[in-house]
Amino acid sequence: MTVGRSDGLTVGLVMLVLSVCPTVRLTAQDTTAVRLSADTTHRGVRPMGAFWRSFLIPGWGQAVTGRHGTGAAFVAWEGVTAMMTLKAQQELNYFESIHSSNVELKRQEVQDWLVLWVFNHLLSGAEAYVSAHLRDFPPDLKVQAYPNGIGVTIPFHE
Numbered sequence: 001m002t003v004g005r006s007d008g009l010t011v012g013l014v015m016l017v018l019s020v021c022p023t024v025r026l027t028a029q030d031t032t033a034v035r036l037s038a039d040t041t042h043r044g045v046r047p048m049g050a051f052w053r054s055f056l057i058p059g060w061g062q063a064v065t066g067r068h069g070t071g072a073a074f075v076a077w078e079g080v081t082a083m084m085t086l087k088a089q090q091e092l093n094y095f096e097s098i099h100s101s102n103v104e105l106k107r108q109e110v111q112d113w114l115v116l117w118v119f120n121h122l123l124s125g126a127e128a129y130v131s132a133h134l135r136d137f138p139p140d141l142k143v144q145a146y147p148n149g150i151g152v153t154i155p156f157h158e
Helices: 005-020 047-056 060-064 068-097 103-133
Strands: 142-146 149-153
Touching: 047 060, 047 103, 060 068, 060 103, 068 103
Parallel strands: none
Antiparallel strands: 142 149
């Protein structure tokens, strides 16, 4: 079956008319009548904002989401990994200057500490992203073990 010139023109004309004419909106799709209450509006830092803050400086995203203890742990681990990387690098430089046979082992140690340093940035960013998403989660959620399974209670406050 071949499409003639007039069939192609008809299809093109129909597509033009459909794209130019305004679409018909159904009343069920009308979103202008929906009003957000104050409880559903966004407050504080957004999840990607928290991620980027903690990715750049571990603990910063946790601080803005109110998780100060977790942020302090990421800051402390950042300090440990930074200092151990520098210490291992100094030892590597010394081993290279004395032509030690342990140069390769020390080089591997420097790389290991660098990986942990980078991993701290990634993990801190991911944790800040998740905690920003779960900021409005009820804090008094209780999970309890029972003989035949577990039970979850969520208190509702009016």
